[in-house]
Amino acid sequence: xxxxxxxxxxxxxxxxxxxxxxxxxxxxxxxxxxxxxxxxxxxxxxxxxxxxxxxxxxxxxxxxxxxxxxxxxxxxxxxxxxxxxxxxxxxxxxxxxxxxxxxxxxxxxxxxxxxxxxxxxxxxxxxxxxxxxxxxxxxxxxxxxxxxxxxxxxxxxxxxxxxxxxxxxxxxxxxxxxxxxxxxxxxxxxxxxxxxxxxxxxxxxxxxxxxxxxxxxxxxxxxxxxxxxxxxxxxxxxxxxxxxxxxxxxxxxxxxxxxxxxxxxxxxxxxxxxxxxxxxxxxxxxxxxxxxxxxxxxxxxxxxxxxxxxxxxxxxxxxxxxxxxxxxxxxxxxxxxxxxxxxxxxxxxxxxxxxxxxxxxxxxxxxxxxxxxxxxxxxxxxxxxxxxxxxxxxxxxxxxxxxxxxxxxxxxxxxxxxxxxxxxxxxxxxxxxxxxxxxxxxxxxxxxxxxxxxxxxxxxxxxxxxxxxxxxxxxxxxxxxxxxxxxxxxxxxxx
Numbered sequence: 169x170x171x172x173x174x175x176x177x178x179x180x181x182x183x184x185x186x187x188x189x190x191x192x193x194x195x196x197x198x199x200x201x202x203x204x205x206x207x208x209x210x211x212x213x214x215x216x217x218x219x220x221x222x223x224x225x226x227x228x229x230x231x232x233x234x235x236x237x238x239x240x241x242x243x244x245x246x247x248x249x250x251x252x253x254x255x256x257x258x259x260x261x262x263x264x265x266x267x268x269x270x271x272x273x274x275x276x277x278x279x280x281x282x283x284x285x286x287x288x289x290x291x292x293x294x295x296x297x298x299x300x301x302x303x304x305x306x307x308x309x310x311x312x313x314x315x316x317x318x319x320x321x322x323x324x325x326x327x328x329x330x331x332x333x334x335x336x337x338x339x340x341x342x343x344x345x346x347x348x349x350x351x352x353x354x355x356x357x358x359x360x361x362x363x364x365x366x367x368x369x370x371x372x373x374x375x376x377x378x379x380x381x382x383x384x385x386x387x388x389x390x391x392x393x394x395x396x397x398x399x400x401x402x403x404x405x406x407x408x409x410x411x412x413x414x415x416x417x418x419x420x421x422x423x424x425x426x427x428x429x430x431x432x433x434x435x436x437x438x439x440x441x442x443x444x445x446x447x448x449x450x451x452x453x454x455x456x457x458x459x460x461x462x463x464x465x466x467x468x469x470x471x472x473x474x475x476x477x478x479x480x481x482x483x484x485x486x487x488x489x490x491x492x493x494x495x496x497x498x499x500x501x502x503x504x505x506x507x508x509x510x511x512x513x514x515x516x517x518x519x520x521x522x523x524x525x526x527x528x529x530x531x532x533x534x535x536x537x538x539x540x541x542x543x544x545x546x547x548x549x550x551x552x553x554x555x556x557x558x559x560x561x562x563x564x565x566x567x568x569x570x571x572x573x574x575x576x577x578x579x580x581x582x583x584x585x586x587x588x589x590x591x592x593x594x595x596x597x598x599x600x601x602x603x604x605x606x607x608x609x610x611x612x613x614x615x616x617x618x619x620x621x622x623x624x625x626x627x628x629x630x631x632x633x634x635x636x637x638x639x640x641x642x643x644x645x646x647x648x649x650x651x652x653x654x655x656x657x658x659x660x661x662x663x
Contacts, residue, residue, distance in 0.1 A: 216512075217511075220512050220515060220516075221515070224515055228519050228522065230533065231523045231527055231531075232527055232531075232532075233533070236269045237268045237269055238532075238533075239271055239349070239531070240267070240268050240270060240271065240272045241272070241530035241531060242271050242272065242297045242345055242349075242531070243271070243272050243273075243274050244272065244273050244296055244297055244298045244300060244349070244350070245273075245274055245276060245281075245287060245295075245298070245300075246258070246273040246274060246275045246276070246299070246301070247275070247276055247278060247281050247287055247299070247301045247302075248302045249284070249302060249304040249306075250304060250305065250306040252305075252307025252308065253307045253361065253364060254306045254310065254329070254357070254361060254387075254388060255302040255306070257358075257360040257361040257388070258360075259275070260360040261353055261356035261357040261359070261360040262353065264356055264360070265349075265353065270352075271298075271345065271346060271350075273300070284303075284330065287299045287301055288395070291333065292334070292395050292559045293559070293560070294334075294337070294559065294560030294561060297333070297346045298331060298334070298349075298350055299331065299332045300329060300330070300353055300354075302328070302329060303327055303328060306327065309327065310383065310387050310388075311372075313379070314372055314373045314380050314383050314384045315372055315373075315374055315380060316376075316377035317374070320374065320379035320382075320383055321379045323379065325383070325387065325389035326390055326391045328387065328389060328390065329354055329388060330390060330392075331354070331390050331392060332392075332393045333347055333350060334394070334396055334559055335396060335397055335398045336396035336397075336398045336403070336552060336555055337560045338407060338527070338528050339398045339403045339404060339406075340404055341528055350390075354388065354390045358388040358389075362387075369384065395559050396555070396557070401471070402470070402471075403473075406548070407525040407526065407548050408522065408525070408526060410462070410466075411521055411525045411544045411547075412521070412522050414458070414459075414490050414491045414494050415494045415514070415517055416514075417458045417491065418458075418494045418495040418498050421451075421454050421458075422495070422498055422502055423656055423657050424657075425447065425657075426502070426656060426657035427657035429447070429657075430657055434446065434447075435588055435593070436589075436593050436596040440585070440586060440589045443585070444582065444585050444586075451492065451495045451496070452492065455491040455492045458487075459485075459487035459491050462487050463484040466483065467480060475555065479554050479555065479557075482554045483551060483554055486547055486551055487547070489570055489571075489574065490543055490544065490547040493577055496578060497577050498514065498517070499581050499584075500577060500580040500584050503581075503585065503587065503588050504584055504587070520539070520542060521542055521543065521544035521545075523536065523539060524536075524542040524544055525544050525545055525548045543569075543570060543573050546562075546566035546570050547566070549562040549565075550562075550563060550570070
């Protein structure tokens with residue numbers, strides 16, 4: 169195998185197109201001037217991209233930097249319906265756990281939340297990340313149970329406390345911060361109860377009743393309510409990688425659309441209105457299909473996640489709106505920004521939008537709170553409301569922001585398209601004029617080079633040659649301007 173590889177390599181090096189006889193080394197003096205320019209250009213470009221990735225990644229990592237010290241910004245509702253020793257134990261437990269790295273309990277009276285359903289609704293609507301309550305008559309039931317009898321046999325420790333949380337909303341943080349904090353509260357409440365009331369309750373324990381002893385040893389546990397279970401592993405991708413895909417898809421489609429527009433001269437041969445409508449229709453249809461694909465693979469890998477056909481349609485429409493916003497934004501920028509700038513713009517736009525959905529804004533430094541105005545953050549907020557059947561409802565804020573982006577991006581796209589059509593037509597006229605002059609100069613060159621005029625003026629021949637070089641530069645410049653007008657592009661798949 170090694171011999172075969174060496175023979176193939178030697179055979180390739182003997183080809184006229186690859187042999188060193190037709191080429192020179194990079195260290196040869198022939199590359200003396202170009203060598204310096206090449207080195208400077210590649211170094212400058214590489215350094216620029218390194219620094220830009222450094223800046224974008226630093227921005228992204230900054231959203232999570234020391235986020236543990238901001239867990240206290242995640243507020244959890246606490247209500248004491250017990251008005252007894254278990255309720256006091258819950259308050260005492262929080263005093264022991266209270267810290268910047270722990271959820272903040274907001275204690276409210278039962279007058280503000282008359283029933284447990286009111287507490288559930290506050291979490292369901294997204295006013296709080298979760299809730300914990302000391303249930304009504306919890307201390308009385310425990311006191312009766314440790315004395316033995318039927319009360320001890322029927323005693324259920326999970327009826328002492330009740331906590332509520334929403335797993336679907338920022339699943340990773342809901343599980344690692346909110347749920348973990350509530351579980352610590354239950355454990356700490358049990359310990360606090362033993363310290364506060366254990367010694368006093370011990371003489372009343374029916375020691376000959378195993379159920380009573382068990383109630384005394386394990387007095388406090390909790391009932392758990394999850395407003396929306398996220399029973400699939402792919403949910404961790406919903407607010408991370410999945411929010412980058414809508415941006416990237418639009419950018420690559422714009423490359424194809426610009427390539428086709430440039431090849432067929434849409435901006436010069438078609439009316440401004442028609443070319444705008446054609447591009448707009450192409451954008452709408454592509455984003456509709458791309459949104460369906462993204463919604464489709466969400467559903468294909470949802471495992472035990474049960475959602476209705478209506479939720480599928482709403483998810484599809486939300487992604488359609490988000491993708492069309494990204495399409496319009498990138499289309500507007502690509503029409504006016506210099507070509508070398510576009511990779512930097514796309515990269516920045518991707519990182520900004522991911523950073524706004526990567527973690528809850530409550531856990532991000534204050535500077536990052538402006539991300540609440542970005543399209544992806546609000547689209548994710550709408551999607552969570554859809555997936556949870558109305559929980560964590562922020563539609564009053566998210567939908568107006570999304571439609572504001574859509575309207576503004578539509579206006580800027582129209583403006584930049586009209587500008588591109590104007591420049592394209594102007595360039596086309598200049599090219600036609602240049603071609604007419606080119607034909608005239610060729611006729612002059614033919615006349616000068618004819619045998620009948622061997623004694624013609626050498627100054628004229630020099631002038632003609634210079635004009636030819638200038639035309640060549642004009643053609644190159646026109647091609648560059650054409651690329652600038654149509655924006656970044658790749659050749660279409662068919663000709």
